[in-house]
Amino acid sequence: MTATSQTVQLDPLAIEIGGTPIAIRTESLAFRELLASRYAGFVRACPNPELELAIELFEPVEPAQADEDLQVRLQGEEWCIERGDFRARWNPAAARGRVRQSANPYAIDSVLRIIHTLILARQGGFLIHAASAIRGGRAFLFAGVSGAGKSTISRFAPPDVQLLTDEISYVVRSNDGYKACGTPFAGELARVGENRSAPLSTLFLLEKGPENRIGPVGESEALRSLMRNILFFAEDAGLVSQVFESACKFVNQVPVRKLIFVPDERVWDIIGQQARE
Amino acid sequence: MIAARYIARNSAIAARLVGGEMMIMSATDSTFFTLNDVATVIWQAADGRTPLSEIVTAKICQEFDVCPEEAERDAEQFVNELSQHGILRVSELPIGSSSPAPPERP
Numbered sequence: 001m002t003a004t005s006q007t008v009q010l011d012p013l014a015i016e017i018g019g020t021p022i023a024i025r026t027e028s029l030a031f032r033e034l035l036a037s038r039y040a041g042f043v044r045a046c047p048n049p050e051l052e053l054a055i056e057l058f059e060p061v062e063p064a065q066a067d068e069d070l071q072v073r074l075q076g077e078e079w080c081i082e083r084g085d086f087r088a089r090w091n092p093a094a095a096r097g098r099v100r101q102s103a104n105p106y107a108i109d110s111v112l113r114i115i116h117t118l119i120l121a122r123q124g125g126f127l128i129h130a131a132s133a134i135r136g137g138r139a140f141l142f143a144g145v146s147g148a149g150k151s152t153i154s155r156f157a158p159p160d161v162q163l164l165t166d167e168i169s170y171v172v173r174s175n176d177g178y179k180a181c182g183t184p185f186a187g188e189l190a191r192v193g194e195n196r197s198a199p200l201s202t203l204f205l206l207e208k209g210p211e212n213r214i215g216p217v218g219e220s221e222a223l224r225s226l227m228r229n230i231l232f233f234a235e236d237a238g239l240v241s242q243v244f245e246s247a248c249k250f251v252n253q254v255p256v257r258k259l260i261f262v263p264d265e266r267v268w269d270i271i272g273q274q275a276r277e
Numbered sequence: 278m279i280a281a282r283y284i285a286r287n288s289a290i291a292a293r294l295v296g297g298e299m300m301i302m303s304a305t306d307s308t309f310f311t312l313n314d315v316a317t318v319i320w321q322a323a324d325g326r327t328p329l330s331e332i333v334t335a336k337i338c339q340e341f342d343v344c345p346e347e348a349e350r351d352a353e354q355f356v357n358e359l360s361q362h363g364i365l366r367v368s369e370l371p372i373g374s375s376s377p378a379p380p381e382r383p
Contacts, residue, residue, distance in 0.1 A: 219296035220311065227302070227309050237289040237304035244291035244302045251295075 014046030015039045016195070017116060018125075018170040018181040023049030024108070028057055031103050038105050041195045042184045053090075053115070054098045055108065060085075072114055072233040079234070081114050083107075090115055092122075113168065113185060114233055121239045124246045125172040127231040130203075131187075132169040132180045134162040139180035139198040140271060141169050142259065143229045144206035149263060151188035153206065156265040165193035168231065171200065173246075177253055202274060203250075204259035212267050214274065215258035222256035223247060284332075284356055284365050285325030285372040292320075305363045315341055315348075316355050323365060325372030329356060 010032055012023035023046055026032050036043055068084030079097075081088040086107035090097035097115065101107035117127050130143035131150040142153045154166035164170075164180055167187030171178055178200040182193035205217060205225050217225070226247050232240070261267040286292075289304040299312040299320055312320055315337055322332045329352060337348045359365040366372055 220298040220300065221296075223293075223295050223300060224309070224311060232307065235305075235307075240302060240304040240307055241291040244293075248293050248295065 012046070012049060012052065013039075014044050014049055015042050015112065015184075016044050016046075017042055017112070017183055018120070018172055019197070020051065020116070020119060021046045021049060022051045022053055022112065022115065024053050024055060026055040026057070028055075028103065031055070031057060034103070034105055035108065038109075039184045039192070041192055042182075051095045051115075052097070053088075053111070054096075056098065056100045057103050058100060060102045070110070070114075070233055071235070072118075073235045079118060081111060081233075083110065086111060088114075090118065092118065109185065113231065116170070117232055118234060118239070120170075120172065121232065121234075121242050121246070123173060124242075124249065125170070125178070126243060126246060127183075128169050128171060128226070129167070129229040129231060130169040131166045132164040132182075132193075133157055134164065134180075134194075134196065134198040135160065135268075135271060136276060137198055138201035139164065140201055140274070141171070141180060141203045142206050143203060143225065145228075148206040149208055149261065150206065152208075152263045153261070153267065154187075154191075156263075156268060158265065158268050161268070162194045162196060163191070164196070166191065171250070172197075174199065178250065200254055203254055203256045204271075205256065207258055207260045208263060209260035210262065212261050212270050214270060215260060217256045217258050219251060222251040226251060226256070280369045281328040281330065282356070283325055283327070283368050283371050284319075284323040284329055284360075285368075286320065286323050287363055287366055290364050301359075301364055303362045303364050308362045308364075310359070310362075310364070315343075315351065319352055319355060320359075320365075325366070325368075329353075 012025040013032055013035055014021040014023045070083045072081050077091055079090040086101035088099040088111045099111050120126050130141045131154045132141045142150055151166050154163055157163055164182040168183050168185035170181040170183050179197045180200045181197040182195045184192045186192055232243050292301045299317040301310045318336050333348045333352050338345055360367045
């Protein structure tokens, strides 16, 4: 009996986040279906993708270590992105990359986040550790470290609020400011955000307290807090400087406020007032 | 005789004076610093040509209520920390090219 391997030619799956579709090419039907399910709402038809990522799956001999240190560095024309559970290359000029990973979705999730941070850094945007939502046609960011209340705020969102994410927000520059876009990068709620966007109104820094109120934040504190929460992984002097400059521009244009809140649904009353102002 | 130390701002950094505070980001390891008033004066005077001891006596001791010994000790500590993150260059000889002082925000 002869062992044969079968190569399957599948259409790429385009995952569009922040208006930027990245076509994922894999020869595994099962993995393609897994991605289609995980990124439901962010998958769209894309016959001629500008950005493409080819995935090569392998069977790990030992369990992959996702908590190993991540490295993102530029080698020649390509970004080398490596962690215990994957190895990826991304060529920004060719808009093409490849990933070698086991068939777990966490690796590709991380690779997508990193590639988006690299793309956004050149455009003055960024990914930020924050929940975000749209109310009254305007977007609000809720930033804070783990435990600050991102999932709590998201959980208590009333029905007229469209939740963009409870964990990682996508901020892009627009003609007259910034807009926040939904992401499939979920936190505690394990709920994919809505794939829509809106002009950014306010960045709230979350702080649990005895009452609901909005407080002022000085410019330097705003920048410090923003820098603490921006996701950026690349070891590259030029890009780091660009991200810093983008953060400075952001705090110059977007109101940053402290949101002190009691963890229940009433916090949305003052966010609603802010949305109407 | 103790050798003079010269300090210069590294070019691989991003810096801004924001809300009266000097904020610096190391582009090599992404470490983020907020400088206090004294450290800001040292940072702004780090032109690679003025010895650190002269910065301390001519600027720190003049502008702040601090004795030279204490000022020099604090300055050494500050310089050592920032040089470890590649933010300041330190040499026993004058340093040729230093990046210009960061612009103040409009």
